Amino acid sequence: MDNTSFPASDDAMVIIGAGLTGATAAATLREEGFTGPVVLVGAEGQAPYLRPPLSKGFLAGKESEESLLPCPEKWYAENDVELLTSDEAVSVDPTARTVALSSGRSLSYGRLLLATGAVPRQLNLPGTDLQGVYYFRTKTDSQRLHLELAGGGRHLVLIGSGWIGMEVAATARELGNEVTLLGLEEVPMSAAIGPRLGTVFMDRHSEAGVQFRLPASAKEIRGDDAGRVTAVVTDAGETLSADLVVIAIGVVPQTALAEEAGLTIGNGIQVDSGLRTSAEGIFAAGDVASALHPVTGQYARSEHWANAISGGKVAAQSMLGRDAVLDDIPYFYTDQFDLGMEYSGYGALTKDADVVVRGSLEDREFVAFWLREDRVVAGMNVNVWDVQEEIQDLIRSGRAVDRAVLTDPDSDLKTA
Numbered sequence: 127m128d129n130t131s132f133p134a135s136d137d138a139m140v141i142i143g144a145g146l147t148g149a150t151a152a153a154t155l156r157e158e159g160f161t162g163p164v165v166l167v168g169a170e171g172q173a174p175y176l177r178p179p180l181s182k183g184f185l186a187g188k189e190s191e192e193s194l195l196p197c198p199e200k201w202y203a204e205n206d207v208e209l210l211t212s213d214e215a216v217s218v219d220p221t222a223r224t225v226a227l228s229s230g231r232s233l234s235y236g237r238l239l240l241a242t243g244a245v246p247r248q249l250n251l252p253g254t255d256l257q258g259v260y261y262f263r264t265k266t267d268s269q270r271l272h273l274e275l276a277g278g279g280r281h282l283v284l285i286g287s288g289w290i291g292m293e294v295a296a297t298a299r300e301l302g303n304e305v306t307l308l309g310l311e312e313v314p315m316s317a318a319i320g321p322r323l324g325t326v327f328m329d330r331h332s333e334a335g336v337q338f339r340l341p342a343s344a345k346e347i348r349g350d351d352a353g354r355v356t357a358v359v360t361d362a363g364e365t366l367s368a369d370l371v372v373i374a375i376g377v378v379p380q381t382a383l384a385e386e387a388g389l390t391i392g393n394g395i396q397v398d399s400g401l402r403t404s405a406e407g408i409f410a411a412g413d414v415a416s417a418l419h420p421v422t423g424q425y426a427r428s429e430h431w432a433n434a435i436s437g438g439k440v441a442a443q444s445m446l447g448r449d450a451v452l453d454d455i456p457y458f459y460t461d462q463f464d465l466g467m468e469y470s471g472y473g474a475l476t477k478d479a480d481v482v483v484r485g486s487l488e489d490r491e492f493v494a495f496w497l498r499e500d501r502v503v504a505g506m507n508v509n510v511w512d513v514q515e516e517i518q519d520l521i522r523s524g525r526a527v528d529r530a531v532l533t534d535p536d537s538d539l540k541t542a
């Protein structure tokens with residue numbers, strides 16, 4: 127094993143995880159004027175890319191590989207960022223301040239960012255290793271599934287009724303495939319947005335021909351003698367024939383490196399609101415980090431695109447010793463058929479909140495607000511645009527609102 131330290135410099139910034147968080151952190155370090163060594167360690171064999179299109183336009187074959195890149199591939203070399211695309215970090219020594227890579231190299235760091243993201247939760251069932259059964263996270267997963275779905279006429283069974291399951295269902299159906307979706311909830315996505323609003327999306331899918339089995343769980347995945355999937359058996363004893371199966375039952379944060387290095391873990395790598403871990407000089411951001419939110423006073427992990435960008439920026443500033451805080455209101459979006467949605471808010475505060483609606487659920491053009499003691503804690507716009515700033519202002523203000531004004535589509539949201 128080659129133990130040469132590379133780079134040798136003590137002021138090196140090392141980032142583990144070449145996803146959107148890692149790429150954003152590297153770009154921010156350079157934008158903020160840092161001129162020392164920056165190393166971005168990735169294991170996927172690719173330059174960093176965006177995942178949201180993987181279940182939408184890219185899966186549909188409408189978006190190019192190039193459109194997925196947060197920075198053009200040449201950006202890294204041009205900005206003197208050492209991008210290692212196929213070298214997994216295998217251990218971190220917080221005392222010696224080194225990272226060991228699978229290639230045998232050892233990197234010294236002054237500051238280290240863990241941006242290792244998340245991986246699909248595995249389904250512990252017979253048959254998950256059959257041909258035609260997919261987990262869904264990477265560009266390669268999306269490219270493989272596209273090849274299977276692009277010609278239409280296949281029968282896809284989706285296991286999981288969350289965002290990714292519903293997005294893949296919509297795209298597969300638009301490509302002319304039969305789609306059956308099963309999940310543990312009675313209504314898709316109700317863990318995040320509740321059954322009443324989840325029904326709006328479910329109805330749109332049903333209208334387009336997506337079949338639902340809810341609540342239902344998969345008990346067995348069956349295959350033929352050639353090892354190719356043929357069916358999914360549900361807990362109700364139904365056998366759903368399947369040419370393809372996608373398992374999308376959530377993700378788990380990749381905390382192994384941090385755990386082995388003795389960092390504090392709690393549903394992700396625990397960090398303060400400046401994204402500092404429990405170890406001196408080590409930071410964590412993106413899907414892997416459970417960050418203390420200065421407004422809610424709670425630790426929360428956000429598995430969304432906007433958090434990867436904001437987290438990457440704040441982490442880089444903290445690494446440079448700046449007084450940065452991640453205090454964004456969590457934000458995410460989805461596109462399913464002709465439904466475009468954006469959501470901002472504190473998910474943890476929406477439990478038992480009142481939901482009020484401005485606009486029409488029937489017409490699928492509305493803004494829903496979650497209210498606690500008349501204060502807006504979250505808001506979601508569906509096929510209504512340019513209202514996120516107002517929604518976030520209402521949440522941030524923490525003031526009591528007038529429900530009549532809030533729910534009247536003709537009134538100015540700022541006056542609610």
Ligand SMILES: Cc1cc2nc3c(=O)[nH]c(=O)nc-3n(C[C@H](O)[C@H](O)[C@H](O)COP(=O)(O)OP(=O)(O)OC[C@H]3O[C@@H](n4cnc5c(N)ncnc54)[C@H](O)[C@@H]3O)c2cc1C
Binds near residue numbers: 263411460
């Ligand atoms: C199909 C799909 C659709 C999505 N759609 C939306 C959407 O519509 N809206 C939205 O807000 N969000 C969406 N998301 C979520 C969003 O993409 C994620 O929140 C974001 O990718 C998180 O970025 P990250 O860099 O923190 O983690 P990741 O994207 O998981 O990147 C982490 C990287 O670290 C690498 N890595 C891990 N361990 C090591 C190691 N030891 N050594 C080297 N490299 C390592 C991994 O291989 C990976 O490349 C979607 C995600 C998926 C998968």
